[in-house]
Amino acid sequence: MAEYYTIDKALEYGIKFAEKKGAEQVEGFSSNSREINLSVEKKLPKLTAGISSGVSFRVACKGNQGFGFTKTLTKERIESTITVAISNAISKGKDPDFKSLPMPSKKPVNKVPYDKKLEDITSDVMAEDQTIMMETINDDKHLKFLQSQLFLGISDDRLINSNGIDISGKSGGYGGFAAAISLKGLVPNYAFEIMGGNSTENFDVNDLTKEAIFEARRASAPKTMNYEKEVPLILEPIASVGLMGGLFSLLVNQLSGQNVASGTTPYSDQVGNQVSVEELTLIDNGIVPDKISSSTYDGEGLPREKTVLIDKGILQTYLLDSYYGNKLGLESNGKSTRSGMMGFGDPIKSAPSIGATTVEILGGDSTKEEMIAETREGFMVRSLMGLHMSDRSSGRFSVTGFGWYIKNGEVKYPVQGLSISGMLPELIKNIDMISKEPKSMMLANCPYIRFASVPVTAKKFDMKTRFGLIMLKVITALTGKHPMF
Amino acid sequence: MDESLYEKIFEMASKENATYVDIRDEDSLYTSIEVIDGKVQTSSAGSEAGIGIRLLIDGVLGFAYGSKEHYKDVFQMALSAQKTSKKLSEDKVELAPVDVVKDKVVIKQKKPAQDVSFEEKMKLVLETDKHLRDEENKIKSTRLFYTDVLRRQTLATSEGTLIYEERPYTNFYMLPTAREGTDTNQGMGRAGHVGGFELFDYVDVVKRAEETKIRTIKGLEAKPIKPGKYPVVLDGSLNFLFAHEAAGHSTEADFIRTAGVLRGKLNKRLSPNFVNLIDDGSLEYIPGYKSRTFGFMKYDDEGVAVERTEIIKDGILKTYLTDRSNASHFNLKPTGNCRAEYYSSFPIVRMRNTYLEASKDQDLSEDEILALVKNGALLKRGGGGQVDPIRGTFNFGVSEVYEIKNGEIGEMRRATTLSGNTLETLGKLLGISNTMADPSANTGFCGKDGQRAPTGTGGGWCALKVMTIGG
Known part of the structure; x- marks a missing residue:
């Protein structure tokens, strides 16, 4: 068996080897992470526990960069990884936009604390939390437990570069989601809630379960309807910037320095211009103390920052790392992440790239109740499906949503299968109400937002399908068991 | 393939009364190139390796993963995962019977992507990029992704199945963006298969790029359909x-x-x-x-x-x-x-x-x-x-x-x-x-x-x- 290096030795050896092989600058990143992921699907638990260790290297050579990674910490594999990274950097030729790997920053460092108590969370502790979720939901006479998941991640990372950056530290988080299903109505309907934070104090499984129950109750017995109109649309916070994506996640993506530099966004050259209604202030905040997406440093070792992207409707800046900051004649604002698409989200496999942290939208001056009361006819939407298929260059989207029909200022009933489409840059000029209190979510702080007019299409189940579903209800009544659950 | 290691794990599992164990032992290779606006923006090459152990005891599964050299720790984590899951399980896992298989499957690459130089791959992507551009300069930006993966995995089960498989994937995306004023349209062309670099002998990527470009420009000029x-x-x-x-x-x-x-x-x-x-x-x-x-x-x-x-x-x-x-x-x-x-x-x-x-x-x-x-x-x-x-x-x-x-x-x-x-x-x-x-x-x-x-x-x-x- 080949000799395996410890992770520290692998990192240090790799940096020395890269310098010896001719790299003008080197950045080494090591990560040793532990995860426990416990889910229960109806009655079946699934627990994944694991440890992932690896190193990656970014090298600068002849005016360009190369990147390589390995999870096999042997001398041979580290050397071949670096050799290929250097060779790739040279083959690419000089990149006029690349000046240097980052230098140590003089900006203030906002330390995001690490909660050592996360290390006391065992899979048995998580099983107890799972039991609370399952039992509490099943105790509700209107609902059944559908599924839940708890996730714990602790990572011990180090980043060194040859310009003098040397940072290390632990980070982690604990969170989960719970889903409950209601068998009322023609089609069973479920709802879920997600919560989590970077310390044990920021996540309470009882709060999560309570919210999931609340959401599932109000989502029960949804209808389908024939509809084709342009009407006011209220976005619930989770539909704006939820973990599964949201409409404003698309906007944040359009403000990435990479998209701005390549002109694949309507917001290139728009800094200083009014891009939305005055009521909208959008922030990317990498240093919110309780968020899982916060950290002291970014993916290339620069301090994380709070960055106001849109202030009272006026575009202020973009999400920037050191490369795109330089390319656009600006300074990095600490938005480098190691979870990019090219590494499929794995911090070891991902070369540093621009990514959002905690998205914050400031509250307005309405209440949610006022927003509903002032809607003569429209919808309030909680989940949107298909946002990843949007045209990111234009902000054109067309999604399928679940929400509630509002008539004469009152929420009438839940509706599934809503088709909602539009152009995001136009839509943010069409916001007419924002609720006062932003809701604190796992990756965002966001209020309710109402758009004055959005095209909504929906289709009612045909007679045959409705008849089939009615028959299922009859079977359920006779057998006491719903065939779909 | 490390049969002696798998035997050690099976032996450890047997002492814990496991009725079934499977081990996935992987050592895969990855290359990716991203070209933005005619310039190689990101290139990455690396390897992903480790083992995953899944145990079945008393109708409950436990699963854990980690590095191969720490297989004993991985086994203990899988065991602990099984014990925790048992506390929650109200539904037993049974495995449908299947044939025991011993096989070595190497899906052939006529031109193994791992043997093709980075320069050749880069040249292909940069050359394709040129064909996404138009004379009237309606295509304002281009983005291309090339990836090749050689998935190398051994599956060993306590039932006796032992399969080594090499499955290569080569994949290529091209994303031109057309723009006129503030109006934009992003197109997509793709080419991919299970196999190696011979993909580009089979697929005329220049033609595919040209078609993608035309579609993207036409898409910009087209009116939306009424929902x-x-x-x-x-x-x-x-x-x-x-x-x-x-x-x-x-x-x-x-x-x-x-x-x-x-x-x-x-x-x-x-x-x-x-x-x-x-x-x-x-x-x-x-x-x-x-x-x-x-x-x-x-x-x-x-x-x-x-x-x-x-x-x-x-x-x-x-x-x-x-x-x-x-x-x-x-x-x-x-x-x-x-x-x-x-x-x-x-x-x-x-x-x-x-x-x-x-x-x-x-x-x-x-x-x-x-x-x-x-x-x-x-x-x-x-x-x-x-x-x-x-x-x-x-x-x-x-x-x-x-x-x-x-x-x-x-x-x-x-x-x-x-x-x-x-x-x-x-x-x-x-x-x-x-x-x-x-x-x-x-x-x-x-x-x-x-x-x-x-x-x-x-x-x-x-x-x-x-x-x-x-x-």
């Missing part, structure tokens, strides 16, 4: 997406075991009698094309030989897609659909090559399919999708839209989305052509439980009575 309900014709690429999103996911047995719109519908009619829903991992080639389908494999990640699974046969739901646990639960045959993205991923039920096919003698030509829709929309080229198997709602992206007026193909419209409900839409099929599409242009990465799985493949054109088109 609403339309009779539609789907091309082969959308047949794949429709089969995958609208139907396939809702037949995955792990979803169904929890809840779903197709639960309890085995042997019930879901569609007209000419409709067959196929998921075929054994489909290597499509007649007329040299590249392998993107969902091709020999064995799944439980060592079950993959097969052609007729999920819906003559309109009747005949089976769910299963792994061994869910096959046993539903008393069905294992269909070889258990897949894991990495050694570190819990294996789950996934699709392979999924498409709709007409029953024998009911196969229609593309012209006959078009004739089924007098006024409606012809939709071409899929662009991702999503489904909610419990509610049954789905949607997927469409890159090219044409009006059909009085049976004639009319003006092009802008990219849009299609949506519907599984329960209803499967009954709306009017006809299917069995002339399958180019597999290299019909590659997808399906996301489920945080894992990605390469899937295919393009079927023939089909017509539906009504679907909802977005804006």
Whole structure:
């Protein structure tokens, strides 16, 4: 068996080897992470526990960069990884936009604390939390437990570069989601809630379960309807910037320095211009103390920052790392992440790239109740499906949503299968109400937002399908068991 | 392959009274190149290695992963995972019996991508980039992704199965963006297969880039279609997406075991009698094309030989897609659909090559399919999708839209989305052509439980009575 290096030795050896092989600058990143992921699907638990260790290297050579990674910490594999990274950097030729790997920053460092108590969370502790979720939901006479998941991640990372950056530290988080299903109505309907934070104090499984129950109750017995109109649309916070994506996640993506530099966004050259209604202030905040997406440093070792992207409707800046900051004649604002698409989200496999942290939208001056009361006819939407298929260059989207029909200022009933489409840059000029209190979510702080007019299409189940579903209800009544659950 | 290590793990498991153990031992290689606006922006090369151990004791599974040199710790984590799961389990896991297999499968690369120099790969991407640009400078930005992966995995089970597999993937995306004033349109072209760099001998990527460019510019100039309900014709690429999103996911047995719109519908009619829903991992080639389908494999990640699974046969739901646990639960045959993205991923039920096919003698030509829709929309080229198997709602992206007026193909419209409900839409099929599409242009990465799985493949054109088109 080949000799395996410890992770520290692998990192240090790799940096020395890269310098010896001719790299003008080197950045080494090591990560040793532990995860426990416990889910229960109806009655079946699934627990994944694991440890992932690896190193990656970014090298600068002849005016360009190369990147390589390995999870096999042997001398041979580290050397071949670096050799290929250097060779790739040279083959690419000089990149006029690349000046240097980052230098140590003089900006203030906002330390995001690490909660050592996360290390006391065992899979048995998580099983107890799972039991609370399952039992509490099943105790509700209107609902059944559908599924839940708890996730714990602790990572011990180090980043060194040859310009003098040397940072290390632990980070982690604990969170989960719970889903409950209601068998009322023609089609069973479920709802879920997600919560989590970077310390044990920021996540309470009882709060999560309570919210999931609340959401599932109000989502029960949804209808389908024939509809084709342009009407006011209220976005619930989770539909704006939820973990599964949201409409404003698309906007944040359009403000990435990479998209701005390549002109694949309507917001290139728009800094200083009014891009939305005055009521909208959008922030990317990498240093919110309780968020899982916060950290002291970014993916290339620069301090994380709070960055106001849109202030009272006026575009202020973009999400920037050191490369795109330089390319656009600006300074990095600490938005480098190691979870990019090219590494499929794995911090070891991902070369540093621009990514959002905690998205914050400031509250307005309405209440949610006022927003509903002032809607003569429209919808309030909680989940949107298909946002990843949007045209990111234009902000054109067309999604399928679940929400509630509002008539004469009152929420009438839940509706599934809503088709909602539009152009995001136009839509943010069409916001007419924002609720006062932003809701604190796992990756965002966001209020309710109402758009004055959005095209909504929906289709009612045909007679045959409705008849089939009615028959299922009859079977359920006779057998006491719903065939779909 | 490290048989002595696997034996040690089996021995440790035996002492804990495990009734089944499987080990996935992986050491895979990755290369990726991203070109933005004619410049190599990111390049990455690396290796991913480790083991995943899954144990079954007292009808409860435990799973853990880590590095191979720490296999004892990984085993202890799997054991601890099993013990914790047991506290929560109200549903026993049993594994359907399967044949013990000893095999070495090396899916051939005529030009192994790992032997092709970075310079050659870079040259290909940069050359293709030039063909995404137009003389009138309507294409304002381009982005291209090249990736090759050599998945090298050994599966060893305590039942005696021992399979070493090398499965190569080569994949290429091109994304030009056209812009006029503040109006923009992003297009997509793709080429991919299970195999190596010979993909670019089989596929004329210059031509594909040129076509993608033209579509992107035309798409910018096209007007949006009015959102609403339309009779539609789907091309082969959308047949794949429709089969995958609208139907396939809702037949995955792990979803169904929890809840779903197709639960309890085995042997019930879901569609007209000419409709067959196929998921075929054994489909290597499509007649007329040299590249392998993107969902091709020999064995799944439980060592079950993959097969052609007729999920819906003559309109009747005949089976769910299963792994061994869910096959046993539903008393069905294992269909070889258990897949894991990495050694570190819990294996789950996934699709392979999924498409709709007409029953024998009911196969229609593309012209006959078009004739089924007098006024409606012809939709071409899929662009991702999503489904909610419990509610049954789905949607997927469409890159090219044409009006059909009085049976004639009319003006092009802008990219849009299609949506519907599984329960209803499967009954709306009017006809299917069995002339399958180019597999290299019909590659997808399906996301489920945080894992990605390469899937295919393009079927023939089909017509539906009504679907909802977005804006």
